[in-house]
Amino acid sequence: xxxxxxxxxxxxxxxxxxxxxxxxxxxxxxxxxxxxxxxxxxxxxxxxxxxxxxxxxxxxxxxxxxxxxxxxxxxxxxxxxxxxxxxxxxxxxxxxxxxxxxxxxxxxxxxxxxxxxxxxxxxxxxxxxxxxxxxxxxxxxxxxxxxxxxxxxxxxxxxxxxxxxxxxxxxxxxxxxxxxxxxxxxxxxxxxxxxxxxxxxxxxxxxxxxxxxxxxxxxxxxxxxxxxxxxxxxxxxxxxxxxxxxxxxxxxxxxxxxxxxxxxxxxxxxxxxxxxxxxxxxxxxxxxxxxxxxxxxxxxxxxxxxxxxxxxxxxxxxxxxxxxxxxxxxxxxxxxxxxxxxxxxxxxxxxxxxxxxxxxxxxxxxxxxxxxxxxxxxxxxxxxxxxxxxxxxxxxxxxxxxxxxxxx
Numbered sequence: 001x002x003x004x005x006x007x008x009x010x011x012x013x014x015x016x017x018x019x020x021x022x023x024x025x026x027x028x029x030x031x032x033x034x035x036x037x038x039x040x041x042x043x044x045x046x047x048x049x050x051x052x053x054x055x056x057x058x059x060x061x062x063x064x065x066x067x068x069x070x071x072x073x074x075x076x077x078x079x080x081x082x083x084x085x086x087x088x089x090x091x092x093x094x095x096x097x098x099x100x101x102x103x104x105x106x107x108x109x110x111x112x113x114x115x116x117x118x119x120x121x122x123x124x125x126x127x128x129x130x131x132x133x134x135x136x137x138x139x140x141x142x143x144x145x146x147x148x149x150x151x152x153x154x155x156x157x158x159x160x161x162x163x164x165x166x167x168x169x170x171x172x173x174x175x176x177x178x179x180x181x182x183x184x185x186x187x188x189x190x191x192x193x194x195x196x197x198x199x200x201x202x203x204x205x206x207x208x209x210x211x212x213x214x215x216x217x218x219x220x221x222x223x224x225x226x227x228x229x230x231x232x233x234x235x236x237x238x239x240x241x242x243x244x245x246x247x248x249x250x251x252x253x254x255x256x257x258x259x260x261x262x263x264x265x266x267x268x269x270x271x272x273x274x275x276x277x278x279x280x281x282x283x284x285x286x287x288x289x290x291x292x293x294x295x296x297x298x299x300x301x302x303x304x305x306x307x308x309x310x311x312x313x314x315x316x317x318x319x320x321x322x323x324x325x326x327x328x329x330x331x332x333x334x335x336x337x338x339x340x341x342x343x344x345x346x347x348x349x350x351x352x353x354x355x356x357x358x359x360x361x362x363x364x365x366x367x368x369x370x371x372x373x374x375x376x377x378x379x380x381x382x383x384x385x386x387x388x389x390x391x392x393x394x395x396x397x398x399x400x401x402x403x404x405x406x407x408x
Contacts, residue, residue: 007031011051015039016058018080019303029311038270046070054310056080060269065091076313078306081293082106085211089324094375096343096403098325100309104159105301106293110236111163113292114206115171117260121232122147126286148172153202155195157183161208165189176201199226204234211238221246230257236292239263248278251285258284262292317341317380317407326371326378337366338388339407342379344400346372357394363387376402
C-alpha cells in the first residue's frame with residue numbers, strides 16, 4: 001500500500017524547553033522528536049537545520065535568512081510563544097515555509113502578572129521584602145498607595161491589553177488606552193486620541209505591543225517627561241520598547257516612583273548565563289526574567305496549540321493561522337484520491353498550466369484550493385490516485401514551483 005513520506009523519518013527539533021505535551025503530540029503521531037532545554041546559537045542552528053523538517057522555538061532562538069537558506073528539508077517553523085520577530089518570516093515565506101505561533105494561549109498569564117506588579121509597586125512590596133530579609137523593620141505608609149481610583153494607561157489594546165483592562169477595572173482602576181488601530185473598549189475603558197495624551201493622564205503605564213520599527217524606543221526620556229511625577233511603568237511586552245538607561249535615570253531622580261520590567265533589550269540565552277541591567281538595585285524596581293507567559297498552564301496551552309497547528313499542516317496541508325503564508329483550511333482526503341500540495345511563485349498563468357497538465361494526463365480534479373500572498377501561491381488539490389506521482393513530478397518541474405509534496 002502506498003503511503004505518504006514515513007513519519008518516523010520526519011525530524012522534529014524542539015528547543016528552549018517547549019512543554020512536554022508538544023513533544024508527546026509529535027511522538028504519538030509517529031514523528032522522530034528531539035527536545036532541548038536551551039536555545040541554539042546561529043552557528044549551532046546552521047549545523048543542525050539541514051536535517052530538520054519541523055523546528056519548534058520560543059523567543060530566544062533566532063532564525064535569520066542565513067539559517068533558512070540552509071534549511072533543505074524544513075517544512076514549517078513553530079514559534080511556541082506570541083511573537084514571531086525572532087524569525088525572518090519573509091525569507092521563510094519565499095522558501096515555502098509557513099510559520100505558526102500562539103497569539104492567545106498565554107494572554108491570561110501575562111495579564112495577571114501585570115495586575116500583580118501594579119499592586120507590588122503601589123505598596124513598595126519589593127523593597128519591604130528586601131528590608132525584612134536583611135533584618136530591617138520598615139513599617140510605614142509614606143509612598144504606599146491603594147490602586148483603587150488610580151488611572152492605568154495601556155499602550156496596545158490587543159489580546160493581552162484588553163484582558164489587563166478588564167482585570168484592572170475589577171480592582172477599581174480607571175482605564176485609558178491607546179492603540180494605532182481602532183479598538184472597541186471593554187467595560188468603561190476610554191480610548192485616547194494620541195499616545196502623548198495618554199501619558200499625561202496616567203498613574204500606571206503598561207505596554208502590550210509587538211516589536212516593530214514603530215515600537216522600538218517608544219518610551220524614552222521625552223515620553224517620561226510627559227508623565228506625572230510619582231507615576232509607574234510596567235513593561236511585559238518587548239525589551240526594545242523601553243530605553244532602559246532613560247528609565248533608570250528617571251527612577252534615580254524620583255520622577256518615576258517605580259517600575260516593573262519583565263523584558264530587556266538583551267537577554268541571556270539560558271538560565272546559566274549572567275544577567276546585568278542598569279535597573280538592578282534601584283528602589284521599588286521589580287525585575288523578572290521574561291516570565292510573563294511562564295506559567296505551567298500557559299506553557300501547556302502553547303505547546304498544544306502550536307503543535308496541533310504544525311501537525312495539521314504536515315498531515316493534511318492546512319495553513320490556517322500561519323503568520324506569513326496564504327491561509328487555507330482543508331478537510332480530510334477523500335477515499336480514492338491523493339492530495340497535491342504545491343507552493344509556487346505568485347505569477348500569472350501557473351494555475352492554467354497545472355490544470356493543463358492534469359488534462360493532458362487524463363485526470364480528474366475533485367477539489368482545488370488556491371490562496372496567494374504578494375510573493376507566493378499555495379495550491380491544494382485532490383486528484384485521481386493513479387495520477388499521484390507522475391503529476392507531482394510534472395508540477396515540480398514547473399519553473400514557478402518552489403516546493404511540492406503529495407499526501408496519499
